[in-house]
Amino acid sequence: xxxxxxxxAMQLMNEGLISLAKAAAELPLVRGKRVSxxxxxxxxxxxxxxxxxxxxxxxxxxxxxTRQALARFAARLSSLPHEQGASNExxx
Numbered sequence: 001x002x003x004x005x006x007x008x009a010m011q012l013m014n015e016g017l018i019s020l021a022k023a024a025a026e027l028p029l030v031r032g033k034r035v036s037x038x039x040x041x042x043x044x045x046x047x048x049x050x051x052x053x054x055x056x057x058x059x060x061x062x063x064x065x066t067r068q069a070l071a072r073f074a075a076r077l078s079s080l081p082h083e084q085g086a087s088n089e090x091x092x
Contacts, residue, residue: 012066016066020037023070024040027070054069
């Protein structure tokens with residue numbers, strides 16, 4: 001599924017892991033609504049516009065990410081050419 005290098009895993013752990021629910025809660029509102037943790041999960045598994053959110057899987061079932069990983073994800077999306085009809089990069 002999502003192969004994570006040891007170096008990336010160490011980097012994320014050093015940055016301070018947060019749950020997907022916490023990550024979603026810290027993102028800005030989109031059209032007056034919170035981003036769902038399901039959207040954050042999709043960004044890890046499938047990505048958004050070919051960009052994946054960095055995360056690690058612990059305990060066999062739970063994914064964890066970091067605030068810094070969210071910032072890198074947003075920066076990568078922001079550097080891509082704007083898609084016709086895309087209203088917000090955080091739409092799932």
